[in-house]
Amino acid sequence: MSTVKQSRISYDHIAANFQEVHPGLSNREAAEEANRCLYCYDAPCITACPTGIDIPTFIKKIASGNLKGSATTIMSANPIGASCSRVCPTEELCEGACVLNHSTKPIMIGNLQRYATDWAMKNNQALFKAGKKNGTRVAIIGGGPAGLSAARELGILGYDVTIFEAAEHAGGLNTYGIVSFRLPKEVSYWEVEQVESVDVKIKTNTKVGIDISVQEILENYDVVILAIGMSSVPNLGIEGEHLQGVYDAIEFVRQTKTNPITDEFLGKKVVVIGAGNTAIDGATCSVRLGAENVKILYRRTLEEMTAYDFEYEFAKQDGVEFRWLTAPVRIIGDELGNVKAIECIKMELTEAGEDGRRKPVSVKGSEFQLEVDAVIKAIGQSRYVDLIEEMNLEHDGGVVTINENTYQTSNKKVFACGDVIFGKGQGEAMVVSAAQQGKKTAHAIHQMITKTVSETA
Amino acid sequence: MADLRINLAGIQSPNPFWLASAPPTNSGYQVQRAFKAGWGGAVWKTLGEPILNVSSRFAAVSFNGQRVAGFNNIELITDRPLEVNLKEIAETKKKFPNHTIIASLMVEPKQEKWHEIVKKVEAIGVDGLELNFGCPHGMAERGMGSASGQVPELVEKQTYWVKEVAQTPVIVKLTPNITDITVTAEAATRGGADAISMINTINSLAGVDIDTWNTIPHVAGKGAHGGYCGPAVKPIALNMVGECARNPHINVPISGIGGISNWRDTVEFLLMGATGVQVCTAAMHHGFRIVEDMIEGLNNYLDDKGIASVMDIVGKSVPKYSDWGNLDLNYKIVARINNDVCINCNKCHIACEDTSHQCIDRLKGANGESILRVREEDCVGCNLCSIVCPVDGAIDMVELPNELPPMTWNERQAALGAIASNVDVIKR
Numbered sequence: 001m002s003t004v005k006q007s008r009i010s011y012d013h014i015a016a017n018f019q020e021v022h023p024g025l026s027n028r029e030a031a032e033e034a035n036r037c038l039y040c041y042d043a044p045c046i047t048a049c050p051t052g053i054d055i056p057t058f059i060k061k062i063a064s065g066n067l068k069g070s071a072t073t074i075m076s077a078n079p080i081g082a083s084c085s086r087v088c089p090t091e092e093l094c095e096g097a098c099v100l101n102h103s104t105k106p107i108m109i110g111n112l113q114r115y116a117t118d119w120a121m122k123n124n125q126a127l128f129k130a131g132k133k134n135g136t137r138v139a140i141i142g143g144g145p146a147g148l149s150a151a152r153e154l155g156i157l158g159y160d161v162t163i164f165e166a167a168e169h170a171g172g173l174n175t176y177g178i179v180s181f182r183l184p185k186e187v188s189y190w191e192v193e194q195v196e197s198v199d200v201k202i203k204t205n206t207k208v209g210i211d212i213s214v215q216e217i218l219e220n221y222d223v224v225i226l227a228i229g230m231s232s233v234p235n236l237g238i239e240g241e242h243l244q245g246v247y248d249a250i251e252f253v254r255q256t257k258t259n260p261i262t263d264e265f266l267g268k269k270v271v272v273i274g275a276g277n278t279a280i281d282g283a284t285c286s287v288r289l290g291a292e293n294v295k296i297l298y299r300r301t302l303e304e305m306t307a308y309d310f311e312y313e314f315a316k317q318d319g320v321e322f323r324w325l326t327a328p329v330r331i332i333g334d335e336l337g338n339v340k341a342i343e344c345i346k347m348e349l350t351e352a353g354e355d356g357r358r359k360p361v362s363v364k365g366s367e368f369q370l371e372v373d374a375v376i377k378a379i380g381q382s383r384y385v386d387l388i389e390e391m392n393l394e395h396d397g398g399v400v401t402i403n404e405n406t407y408q409t410s411n412k413k414v415f416a417c418g419d420v421i422f423g424k425g426q427g428e429a430m431v432v433s434a435a436q437q438g439k440k441t442a443h444a445i446h447q448m449i450t451k452t453v454s455e456t457a
Numbered sequence: 458m459a460d461l462r463i464n465l466a467g468i469q470s471p472n473p474f475w476l477a478s479a480p481p482t483n484s485g486y487q488v489q490r491a492f493k494a495g496w497g498g499a500v501w502k503t504l505g506e507p508i509l510n511v512s513s514r515f516a517a518v519s520f521n522g523q524r525v526a527g528f529n530n531i532e533l534i535t536d537r538p539l540e541v542n543l544k545e546i547a548e549t550k551k552k553f554p555n556h557t558i559i560a561s562l563m564v565e566p567k568q569e570k571w572h573e574i575v576k577k578v579e580a581i582g583v584d585g586l587e588l589n590f591g592c593p594h595g596m597a598e599r600g601m602g603s604a605s606g607q608v609p610e611l612v613e614k615q616t617y618w619v620k621e622v623a624q625t626p627v628i629v630k631l632t633p634n635i636t637d638i639t640v641t642a643e644a645a646t647r648g649g650a651d652a653i654s655m656i657n658t659i660n661s662l663a664g665v666d667i668d669t670w671n672t673i674p675h676v677a678g679k680g681a682h683g684g685y686c687g688p689a690v691k692p693i694a695l696n697m698v699g700e701c702a703r704n705p706h707i708n709v710p711i712s713g714i715g716g717i718s719n720w721r722d723t724v725e726f727l728l729m730g731a732t733g734v735q736v737c738t739a740a741m742h743h744g745f746r747i748v749e750d751m752i753e754g755l756n757n758y759l760d761d762k763g764i765a766s767v768m769d770i771v772g773k774s775v776p777k778y779s780d781w782g783n784l785d786l787n788y789k790i791v792a793r794i795n796n797d798v799c800i801n802c803n804k805c806h807i808a809c810e811d812t813s814h815q816c817i818d819r820l821k822g823a824n825g826e827s828i829l830r831v832r833e834e835d836c837v838g839c840n841l842c843s844i845v846c847p848v849d850g851a852i853d854m855v856e857l858p859n860e861l862p863p864m865t866w867n868e869r870q871a872a873l874g875a876i877a878s879n880v881d882v883i884k885r
Binding site for chain 2: 031032034035038039040041042043044063099100102103
């Protein structure tokens, strides 16, 4: 994906800036690239994929023109394989493992995966069938990557699955949290449809704890999967945070995916606080909304930045400026309560802290102000601690404790996967990891249920 | 600068690159463009009684995305009146007196028909004649082309009729649609041919459309076999050239045809006994300009080898081409994998494991890295691993010292016959 050539930002047709950046491979490009794949035996790309997609097989199927088979190979290993083809850090995963790195150049696995799944999407293919019902009822709280993945696997295995989704649409981060020009929501909707096609019921606009009680779910279902992900961006804890023009990056991106694109950012100066992938999304969204200048402020350096390399490259190509070792001190408003400026302080790194990362400390007297119209907070996400506690699950600061083999929580009938178990040295943050955890959770549940059945038989 | 001129049975040409009798040599306009581009000669599209062609004529075979790996046509000989062709041949010869123009001819297998056309064509001035006994479609149904080329007696007789009146050298173009091409080649020489050319196209059906179930190509929903040529046929053509070149009863020069796309292919044909080559598909794929690299590449090759004239390499590999019974049974090569070059695609392993002799092991090195190793005692030297290996230099086929003196099958049988016993003289 790093080879994507970005088109110039349009200030006349702002909505056009939110079209998917890369048009996808043409038939000819896909055929040539698919034929270039060596079709390795016991290929390292398969091992490098967290969901273990049989990559040489799906690529061979593209070369032979068996696109339905190719999409099935991808989606059977990864129920959100269309989204992952767009958002995975492929150079660190499959493409990084391609043996051709040692001779010519690696196969564009992500783009080929997108080509095959795009075909299935365009041709309205239902790739999987629901299994024969086994009578076990499973409730999944949260219809994001992990929840969908678990649901699809359980649906194929014959479980009676219901997803409870707080938002209007399922898909979670893929639907709402990743920018349209990287991942259009239609891709996520198609993956949701694939899950529904194996008889999974999805109750949207249903917040657990509000629209349906935790008790009701625990009583009415044999197994519960908690896949609620994470919540909004926490407060910076500085003055001026409640001014007009201060945004939560996740909410900000969500607006660009749910509401019509407006020109309210046209000509504005924007700073984004933080340097993860969500910060990059906030920054590139601002550029694409027509902002005149967009800066990312990060209290550490490029070395500690958590954004993927290709995201960083993407932001730079979009003209985003990076200010390393810079932390916000206070946000300054005008008389109408709108953001006018931000005061920052320069930082320096000292010795490594508990998490192994060098701790930033402020440099005395280095304060300075930047004139800005908007501040976007992207310093991580808070957690749905209340719901976790209402379910009475063991957790560490909102990170639900699980058995790493079975994804079982402290309540034997409750399993957890995805971002809700990520953090404090547990789990992985990638979308593709959430998909794999969902799959493994489903398999662990199936093993538990079939074991119980055979024991009682 | 090496001397690229050739002399094929008395026919002089500035270089060994001729365009074969085919669509590229249909008109004076085309042949003149070709000569300007650098082609040394052209065999004019076959002259005869004008015919009617169908629409939808060519088809090609793609292999793993590579276009025109093979090419198929159902076009017939010239569809323009003889007089028009002769006029354009004369004009072209006048403009390019040093280039070679050969008239390809095809008429009914009757003496007077052959006499008539040979006289007419030679009257306007050509450098030689090529008798088309190879066209496999359409004309064959009328008793011409490969229909007569498949019957040795007809080849001999028609060649004889032509030679009765011809003033210029006569090349007989042979069809590969026959079990043993040396039989018709010999018949041509008995008839007096000055040279032979091969191969014409091979009977073929390019494909079937799996959606419409039509043949490829089809003419209003119906198909008929065509003639196959292009890179895919090169090994077939090269063998036929080699078989004729090493046959002691065929003592005429050979013009090599069949899948020649570049100077390397050309060198191979010359080494295997051809005096010059004819090209069609590569020009149809890329245009006449390909000849520039063919000339330059051949010249550089000869200069690098210190060879003064292209004629000096003709037939140099022929003595190395023989029968299976003359191969040394005690010769041994084995595969060796260079793990520092290997990229671990494991293609050699799975090819050997599933389809050859199960002698490539997947092991772990001292630092836990994946390595591949050949168990040489089980390796039969089949080459499969080195063929499927995608990296240059990762697998070498290495000669092992002979433990026994060379012994061919023929020698073994002779030895066995002589001693009339069951002594085992080869290593098992």
